[in-house]
Amino acid sequence: MTTQQLYEQIQYKKSFLCIGLDVDLDKIPPHLQQTKDPIFEFNKAIIDATHDLCVAYKPNTAFYEAYGIKGWRALEKTIQYINENYPALFTIADAKRGDIGNTSSMYAKAFFDDLNFDSVTVAPYMGKDSVEPFLQYKDKFTILLALTSNESSSEFQQLNLQETETELYKQVLKTSKTWKNASQLMYVVGATQAEYLEDIRKIVPDSFLLVPGVGAQGGSLLDVCKYGLNKKVGLLINSSRGILYASDQEDFADKSRIEALKLQREMQIIIEKL
Numbered sequence: 154m155t156t157q158q159l160y161e162q163i164q165y166k167k168s169f170l171c172i173g174l175d176v177d178l179d180k181i182p183p184h185l186q187q188t189k190d191p192i193f194e195f196n197k198a199i200i201d202a203t204h205d206l207c208v209a210y211k212p213n214t215a216f217y218e219a220y221g222i223k224g225w226r227a228l229e230k231t232i233q234y235i236n237e238n239y240p241a242l243f244t245i246a247d248a249k250r251g252d253i254g255n256t257s258s259m260y261a262k263a264f265f266d267d268l269n270f271d272s273v274t275v276a277p278y279m280g281k282d283s284v285e286p287f288l289q290y291k292d293k294f295t296i297l298l299a300l301t302s303n304e305s306s307s308e309f310q311q312l313n314l315q316e317t318e319t320e321l322y323k324q325v326l327k328t329s330k331t332w333k334n335a336s337q338l339m340y341v342v343g344a345t346q347a348e349y350l351e352d353i354r355k356i357v358p359d360s361f362l363l364v365p366g367v368g369a370q371g372g373s374l375l376d377v378c379k380y381g382l383n384k385k386v387g388l389l390i391n392s393s394r395g396i397l398y399a400s401d402q403e404d405f406a407d408k409s410r411i412e413a414l415k416l417q418r419e420m421q422i423i424i425e426k427l
Contacts, residue, residue: 154271155292156361159243160385162208167421169386170413171209171245171363173393174199174231175216180398182405192220192227195405197234199397202406204239206417209389211245211363232268243389244271245296245363251276257286265290272296274341274363277325281332288334296363297329299340300349322349326356339363342381344372344390350380358383365391367416374416378423386424392416 163169176192185191200210212231217224235242250260250273257275264273265287272294275284287295300322319327329338342353344366353362362381366372367390374390381388392413400408 154243156385158241159208159361162241162243163386163424166205166208166417167424168206168208168417169388169390169420169424170207170416171211171243171389171391172199172203172207172396172413173247173365173391174210174212175393175397176212176227177216178220180401182401182403184403190223190227190230192217192224193230193234196227196231198406199409200231200235200239202410203396203413204242206410206413207242209243209245209391210235211247211391211393213247213393229268232270236269245389246270246273249274249276249298251279251283253279254282254286257283261287261290265293272339274298277329281328284329285333288332288337290337294337294339294361296339296341297325299326299342300346300353301341301343323352323356326353330357339389341365344374344377347373347376347380350377354381354383359385359387361387361389363389363391365393367392374419382423382427384427386427390416390420 174196176195178191181191181195185194188194212228214228217228232244235244246264246268248264251257264270273287274296275287276298277284284295284297326340329335339361340357342350342362342364344364364377364381367374367377377388377390396409396412399412
């Protein structure tokens with residue numbers, strides 16, 4: 154997928170919603186627990202109910218790895234189901250990988266070749282040789298952790314660097330632009346850090362930003378859009394728990410659609426004002 158194709162989907166659906174498929178077996182409806190593959194059945198129902206309201210799905214791989222080989226198979230079936238039935242949707246492996254070059258090459262192979270995700274989240278701590286192996290794949294995207302929404306993110310990300318007199322996350326953004334195939338980079342910026350988006354946009358004005366933290370984590374959609382929108386929207390707003398667990402009964406997919414529709418309608422108003 155290209156960023157132009159992603160933008161076309163945003164325009165067509167009047168939505169820049171990303172739904173996080175973070176499946177906790179303790180929270181899914183009891184009737185699904187009796188099925189052969191409850192994780193996949195849950196995902197399939199959510200996807201079928203919401204695919205026209207969002208432009209991306211983001212499984213967090215930890216929620217699948219926690220269940221061993223069964224969880225990994227459910228992830229594989231989920232991404233295959235999306236690719237076969239809704240190929241226009243952008244898929245994100247929220248894996249937060251990043252290691253020395255040859256290891257990163259294997260991670261990239263796993264998510265891009267084997268599972269056929271459109272993108273993967275990557276930690277930049279080890280520098281460009283841990284990221285560039287992901288950037289070698291044409292029409293695949295690497296979503297770099299820039300400024301995250303967790304409470305302790307300031308311990309490192311907002312430290313001031315003496316040599317450059319700038320905060321670490323800003324230096325990450327600036328440096329990443331010099332890497333090979335940097336046009337295939339996107340960035341994670343937490344919704345709870347919305348006030349920093351204005352400065353971030355000065356550094357990466359045209360890049361897509363993946364923004365988690367709207368909803369359950371308290372991030373504001375309006376604040377994120379106020380500072381983060383660009384001419385082609387340039388945002389993927391992620392919501393996970395607020396949509397997935399709207400109900401723990403047999404009507405869970407219908408209730409999830411209602412929650413997704415609320416966000417989509419807010420986004421439509423914003424898009425129509427651009």
